[in-house]
Amino acid sequence: MKVAGRSRSYIYAVWIGIPLLVCIAAGTGNLLLGSASTQAPAILSFAAGAVIAMLAEAMIPEAFEKAPPFIGLITVVGFLAAYLIAQH
Secondary structure (H helix, E strand, O other), rough: OOOOOOHHHHHHHHHHHHHHHHHHHHHHHHHHHHHOOOOOHHHHHHHHHHHHHHHHHHHHHHHOOOOOHHHHHHHHHHHHHHHHHOOO
């Protein structure tokens, strides 16, 4: 982020803000869907995909400078393919 020209305060805000928002979202999700055991795998899969997409788009931007805007989706599909191959 620093190489991209972001200020130090922006970088700290992102690195502190995202974990705080994730904690709030996890707590809220647990309260609202704590008894939704049949939907848990789908919810966890969606959350895992969101984390992987965030990693691809925000945490490793230098690797994707010339990548299309939907690189997060491409990365998630790649991880899913690797997971499915590993299961067989």
